Amino acid sequence: MAMTVIWTGMVVISVVYGLLAGNGAAVAAAAVEGAAAAVELCITMAGVMCLWMGVMEVMKRCGLAEKLSQLLRPILCRLYPDFRKDRETMDAISANVSANLLGLGNAATPLGIQAARRMARKTPGVASDSLCMLVVCNTASIQLLPTTVAAVRQGAGCATPFDILPAVWLASAVSVTVGILAAKVMARAWRAGK
Amino acid sequence: MTQLLIQMVAPLIIALAAVWGMAKRVDVYGALVQGAGEGLGVLIKIVPAMVGLMTAVYMLRASGAMEAAGALLAPFLTRLGVPPETVGLLLVRPVSGNAALGVGSELIATYGPDSAIGRTAAVMLGSTETTFYTIAVYFGAAGIRKTRYAVPAALCADVAAFLAAAWAVRWWFG
Numbered sequence: 001m002a003m004t005v006i007w008t009g010m011v012v013i014s015v016v017y018g019l020l021a022g023n024g025a026a027v028a029a030a031a032v033e034g035a036a037a038a039v040e041l042c043i044t045m046a047g048v049m050c051l052w053m054g055v056m057e058v059m060k061r062c063g064l065a066e067k068l069s070q071l072l073r074p075i076l077c078r079l080y081p082d083f084r085k086d087r088e089t090m091d092a093i094s095a096n097v098s099a100n101l102l103g104l105g106n107a108a109t110p111l112g113i114q115a116a117r118r119m120a121r122k123t124p125g126v127a128s129d130s131l132c133m134l135v136v137c138n139t140a141s142i143q144l145l146p147t148t149v150a151a152v153r154q155g156a157g158c159a160t161p162f163d164i165l166p167a168v169w170l171a172s173a174v175s176v177t178v179g180i181l182a183a184k185v186m187a188r189a190w191r192a193g194k
Numbered sequence: 195m196t197q198l199l200i201q202m203v204a205p206l207i208i209a210l211a212a213v214w215g216m217a218k219r220v221d222v223y224g225a226l227v228q229g230a231g232e233g234l235g236v237l238i239k240i241v242p243a244m245v246g247l248m249t250a251v252y253m254l255r256a257s258g259a260m261e262a263a264g265a266l267l268a269p270f271l272t273r274l275g276v277p278p279e280t281v282g283l284l285l286v287r288p289v290s291g292n293a294a295l296g297v298g299s300e301l302i303a304t305y306g307p308d309s310a311i312g313r314t315a316a317v318m319l320g321s322t323e324t325t326f327y328t329i330a331v332y333f334g335a336a337g338i339r340k341t342r343y344a345v346p347a348a349l350c351a352d353v354a355a356f357l358a359a360a361w362a363v364r365w366w367f368g
Contacts, residue, residue, distance in 0.1 A: 055229070058226055172355070
């Protein structure tokens with residue numbers, strides 16, 4: 001629904017503003033151009049995208065993804081102290097974070113939901129501190145290789161689509177840190193306010 | 195050297211996964227092809243959304259409304275060190291992943307993937323998620339009605355990501 005409002009808003013604003021600013025003809029041409037450009041873009045990025053989905057599948061089958069999960073356990077026990085002893089929930093969270101790191105969004109969501117449902121059993125209907133943390137960590141991106149973006153850059157003629165990696169890692173680290181800190185501070189403020 | 199190493203990250207990961215898979219007696223090629231096939235399925239789902247969005251984005255740009263909005267917010271964003279051209283991306287990113295991909299791709303194509311704006315847009319896309327979608331999916335699945343502070347905390351992370359993206363691009367590329 002949100003997208004309906006945004007999309008309709010964009011189109012209406014374009015038409016009205018375009019007419020007022022005397023850009024009506026340009027808007028008409030742009031509508032056709034935009035639709036064609038979208039398909040062209042998808043075709044240019046198709047190869048890279050398929051390649052990476054394939055590599056991810058190899059990693060999943062040979063256990064590399066699971067190895068990553070074991071590495072994460074110490075950090076996650078600190079972030080979710082209430083569930084430190086709940087092995088199944090911790091497993092789900094580890095798998096969720098690993099999938100996020102690897103950029104397997106389609107795998108990360110069901111795994112995260114599994115963890116969220118287990119967490120919600122303790123506090124039905126109310127988002128506990130751990131659950132808020134889980135959601136905040138999932139809304140902040142921690143993907144190590146942003147392959148979709150790299151594919152878009154390659155499609156646009158970039159010879160070194162991954163040269164932005166350090167900048168992406170830094171921005172992601174800042175974002176996740178701010179998110180975790182905000183969640184911690186707000187958790188305390190929320191309790192104090194009650 | 196660092197630059198070369200970073201360029202080699204992707205091929206090295208591919209090689210590592212292949213060798214590891216072979217050592218574990220995984221049908222590496224079969225897995226690769228299957229995964230690639232799934233990639234095609236994901237792509238098919240993206241195409242219609244991209245057509246819808248890029249049409250609207252192209253129209254909005256041609257109308258001149260985006261420049262007007264950007265000009266309005268420009269002094270504020272410039273003071274924070276964020277290229278004002280990315281304003282459209284900031285607005286759609288938390289709401290729709292495909293929309294953000296459309297807007298971001300358009301910025302990258304227009305200004306060039308190696309321009310400051312193109313790079314900033316790419317880093318913004320790579321360091322953020324579709325916040326509202328994620329919140330809706332997780333809380334919906336867990337049956338949560340009282341979301342407490344989850345939304346404001348997640349938005350803090352988003353704002354931090356956008357600012358950090360612009361700053362990180364300047365730090366890394368000078």
